[in-house]
Structures are given as structure tokens and as C-alpha cells.
Amino acid sequence: MIIHHPLLGPRDASEFVYLGDASLMNRPNPKSETAADDFYSYQYLRDNPMGEHRELWYHEQGDRSWLVVTRNTLTHDITKVELARDVARAQK
Amino acid sequence: MGYSAFRILKEAITGHKGWKPVWHKAEPLPEYDIVIVGGGGHGLATAHYLASKFDQKRIAVLEKGWIGGGNVGRNTTIIRSNYMLHENEAFYEFSLKLWEGLEQDVNYNAMVSQRGVLNLYHTDPQRDAYIRRGNAMLLNGADAQLLTAEGVRKMYPFLNFDDARFPIRGGLLQPRGGTVRHDAVAWGYAHAADKRGVDIIENCEVTGFDIKEGRCHGVQTTRGRIGAKKVGVAVAGNSGRVMAMAGMRLPIESHVLQAFVSEGLKPLLDGVITYGAGHFYVSQSDKGGLVFGGDIDGYNSYAQRGNLPVVEDVCEGGMSVMPMIGKARMLRMWGGIMDMSMDGSPIIDKTHIDGLYFNGGWCYGGFKATPASGYSFAHLLATDSYHETAKAYRLDRFARGYMIDEKGQGAQPNLH
Numbered sequence A: 001m002i003i004h005h006p007l008l009g010p011r012d013a014s015e016f017v018y019l020g021d022a023s024l025m026n027r028p029n030p031k032s033e034t035a036a037d038d039f040y041s042y043q044y045l046r047d048n049p050m051g052e053h054r055e056l057w058y059h060e061q062g063d064r065s066w067l068v069v070t071r072n073t074l075t076h077d078i079t080k081v082e083l084a085r086d087v088a089r090a091q092k
Numbered sequence B: 001m002g003y004s005a006f007r008i009l010k011e012a013i014t015g016h017k018g019w020k021p022v023w024h025k026a027e028p029l030p031e032y033d034i035v036i037v038g039g040g041g042h043g044l045a046t047a048h049y050l051a052s053k054f055d056q057k058r059i060a061v062l063e064k065g066w067i068g069g070g071n072v073g074r075n076t077t078i079i080r081s082n083y084m085l086h087e088n089e090a091f092y093e094f095s096l097k098l099w100e101g102l103e104q105d106v107n108y109n110a111m112v113s114q115r116g117v118l119n120l121y122h123t124d125p126q127r128d129a130y131i132r133r134g135n136a137m138l139l140n141g142a143d144a145q146l147l148t149a150e151g152v153r154k155m156y157p158f159l160n161f162d163d164a165r166f167p168i169r170g171g172l173l174q175p176r177g178g179t180v181r182h183d184a185v186a187w188g189y190a191h192a193a194d195k196r197g198v199d200i201i202e203n204c205e206v207t208g209f210d211i212k213e214g215r216c217h218g219v220q221t222t223r224g225r226i227g228a229k230k231v232g233v234a235v236a237g238n239s240g241r242v243m244a245m246a247g248m249r250l251p252i253e254s255h256v257l258q259a260f261v262s263e264g265l266k267p268l269l270d271g272v273i274t275y276g277a278g279h280f281y282v283s284q285s286d287k288g289g290l291v292f293g294g295d296i297d298g299y300n301s302y303a304q305r306g307n308l309p310v311v312e313d314v315c316e317g318g319m320s321v322m323p324m325i326g327k328a329r330m331l332r333m334w335g336g337i338m339d340m341s342m343d344g345s346p347i348i349d350k351t352h353i354d355g356l357y358f359n360g361g362w363c364y365g366g367f368k369a370t371p372a373s374g375y376s377f378a379h380l381l382a383t384d385s386y387h388e389t390a391k392a393y394r395l396d397r398f399a400r401g402y403m404i405d406e407k408g409q410g411a412q413p414n415l416h
Ligand SMILES: Cc1cc2nc3c(=O)[nH]c(=O)nc-3n(C[C@H](O)[C@H](O)[C@H](O)COP(=O)(O)OP(=O)(O)OC[C@H]3O[C@@H](n4cnc5c(N)ncnc54)[C@H](O)[C@@H]3O)c2cc1C
Pocket: B037, B038, B039, B040, B041, B042, B043, B062, B063, B064, B065, B066, B068, B069, B070, B071, B072, B073, B074, B075, B076, B077, B078, B079, B204, B205, B206, B207, B234, B235, B236, B237, B238, B242, B257, B258, B259, B293, B334, B335, B336, B337, B338, B362, B363, B364, B365, B366, B367, B368, B369
């Protein structure tokens, strides 16, 4: 798999470390009344879809940026790569 | 008529005209007592034990493809019970005992071969960890032997003992571990279950559950609706997708694991070896191919094929511990989809929906679990209580904080 890094261009996936579903960027609110349940779902439960999946990859052997990669889990095709920080800022 | 040496003789002199299909192609009935979703090793074993040990009737196994097309026919066939945590070790030892009697039980030659599984160690801390694990195995009634480098050298003189970076210092041997012909496990369980009247229905994909007022009344399939008093799901890498149809999110990610076979070679390796300093394990099949594998690719996948970095990593591991492997050519490689759980251990449990039961999260080690998984799932389906060796495999253990994490990696499936 080749990941098209927004800053560095095409990079081999082996330069990256995979974390998992991009929803891991959205930590629950620890002050919420449902915090215990929310953190349980956040930490342990996954959608695990077949098909399009937004996921976090860390460019450990490169510029150490976190990327949000949109990838098809059935074909391994990558359709979108964003800097995680841009995604996080856009969410605010 | 069953399979026996006498039968082979008889068929030989009568022109092999009497062999029948190993199981029937059943047509689905409108209703069963128990429907098992997934005709892999675990689903078929469950059906067999339900019918033979728990006296259940009217059972069907629904398989979306064909029997043996999933992981049960894709794995590297290794069986062992060399875990450290009690919650796992008692279960896997129960499984190994069932393997030892499997062929008589199902009347099918599964080529169970207890040729020994040897885990190499390369450092003092690793030796200490293996001593601890070996003791945990002994405490659970399994067998374990600690070997020095000399002991390993006597077994496998060709290994790379004096490597500067990762010298082989010894190994933990489980003599009762070994390999089993994986396809024959699926066929054997299918054969035995079929003989007891279980309907094995292939090309029948489950596409939904009939859930009303918190109770599951059956399944929707590509071959119509099938009613059931109880539904047990054992679909390995597809667990997430299938349970999503019941509105559940699981503590599981699906990942791809690759395996490799070399060209056929003369007999050179009569046991199973795992490298302790890299991701590589190997055995030799009866056809002569070296069957080997390593780590999972590490990202969510349903593709049943992996990528080249892992091929390179596995082959490097092979070259490092067993340099002569470099002379052999690789013949085939393939991938299978693992249900990697959040603590690396499996789940055999009821769900919050009455009549719906779940078996999954087997990661890359579910083949050796096949008999005990089938037995304990059958126990749960038939009696609504947990088998004593599978009590810890609860679905809610993550919420309760009772992880069974052999490696101590935390909730990161690709590290287990
Ligand atoms: C390359 C590789 C090497 C491995 N090596 C080992 C090893 O050496 N030792 C070991 O112990 N384990 C090993 N494993 C793990 C082991 O193979 C699995 O954990 C185990 O086989 C999973 O259980 P199963 O046999 O029931 O799965 P499967 O055979 O995958 O059965 C699940 C079945 O469910 C069916 N299914 C899915 N969705 C539906 C649906 N909607 N409706 C109906 N049916 C459905 C699938 O078609 C499939 O046939 C390995 C796995 C792989 C991929």
C-alpha cells in the first residue's frame, strides 16, 4: 500500500504505524454523566466496517505526523489522506 | 458405514465404488431448534458436540460459501496449549485433550500429529518468562520442558545458534503440541455432525436476524427465512459485520494474516519451531512444503490477501533463524481474516438479545481452539451455562476491567 502523504507525497505503508479507527480522535467528555459508558465504547468497541474506513496512521519513520486515511478494507484502495491536525481543527 | 482400515481394504478390492459423500447437501427447513451461523471449524464442532454430547436435535449449520473455505482451511495447522494465564491455559489444555481423541470421536482421519512445538529463546529474560509460562502450563495439567541450547541443537542442528545479535539460548518445548490436517478437521466434524442428523447448508449467507422484543426468533438468509429457538454465531473474521446486523458493536477489529508454503522438500523438520526474536514460525507438511508465517499485517482488512512488507518481514525472520530456508523457493502465499479482539483472547457468550449467542475473537490462534470452542459453545447453547474452562470469555469483561491479555498490550488489536 502506498499512502499519499499530504506533505511528503507517496510513501510506503511500512513507514507508518497503524492505530485504528479515526473515531479515536474524539475522546469522550470525562465530565459527562455517561462518561464510564462513553469511555468503554471509545476504548473497546469498533464499527469494524467492510468497505470505507477512516483510520489513523502515524508516520513514525518520516515526519511523525498523524494522518487520517480513508481506505477501503475490502480492496485496500486509499481514496483520501488528510493531516489529522487539519481534521481536528475543522471539527472545532 | 464408517471409515476404518477394513473399509479401505474392502473398497480397494471392490474398485472404490462404495465411497459416499462425506456429508449430505441439506436443503434448509423452515425451522430448527438451534441454528449455527458459520460453517468453519468452530461452527461445525459446535454442531457436532450439540448433537453428540448434549443430546440436541434439529440443528442446522448455515455457511455462506462452502465448508472449509474460511480460516479453518487457511491456517498453518498448529495446535498447542502453551498459554500463561489461567483463563486461557485451562481452556487450551482442554482443547488439546479433545484433539487427542478427535479422530476416534468423529471417525475421520484428521492426521493429528503431536510432533512437538518448540518456542526458542534468545535472552536471559526471555528464558525466565518461558520458565514462568512452562510452570503455568504444568499447573494446568499440560506438558512443558525447558531445553538448553544443547537440547535444541540435538533436535535441530541446522538452526542459527551462534548468531551475533540473537543467539539461540534454548527453548520451551511442548511435546504434545503439533499439527493437524486443517481441511480434514472441517470435513471430519461435518461428517460426524451430518451422521447425527445435523443439516449442513452451504451457499446460505445469513443477511439478518429476526429480533422482536429483545428475542431472536431466527435468521434471514439468501435462501429464505429460517426460524430458530436459538442462534449461535461463529463467523470468525466476519464477526463485526454479522453482529452489526443484530445492532451490536464488538470489541473486535478484522485483520489479515498471511501464510506461506515453500516448494516440496525432503523431510528436514519433524516438529514446529517458533523464532523468539522475530515474527516467524515453521513446520513441514507431509507433502514436503515448509509451512510458515509470522505477524498479522496490522491494519483493518477483509481482503483475504496481505501486503509485501509482511512477506519481507517473515522471510527475514526465517533467514535469521534457519538460514538454509533461503535455498527453498516460495510456492504459495495467502491470507485469512482474523477477528482480533481487544485483549487477544476470545469471546464465548450470550448476548443481550435472548436466544442469540456469540463465539468469536479468536485472533490468529483459533484453530487449536476448535474442539474446545465447539464444546463450550455447545455447552452454552444447550444448557445456558458456561463450560468450566470457558467461564472467563465474557463479552462484558472489557467493561468490567477483566481483560485476559497474555501479552499485556492493552486495547490495541494489532499488537496481540
Ligand atoms: C494464515 C492463518 C494462519 C493461522 N494459523 C493458525 C495456527 O497455526 N494455529 C491456530 O490455532 N490458529 C491459526 N489461525 C487462526 C484460525 O484459523 C482461526 O482462528 C479459526 O479457524 C477461526 O474459526 P473458524 O474455523 O470457525 O473460522 P472460519 O473457517 O473462517 O469459519 C467462519 C465461517 O463463517 C462463514 N460466514 C461468515 N459470514 C457469514 C454469514 N453472514 N452467513 C453464513 N456464514 C458466514 C464464513 O464463510 C466461514 O466459512 C490462522 C489463521 C490464518 C488466516
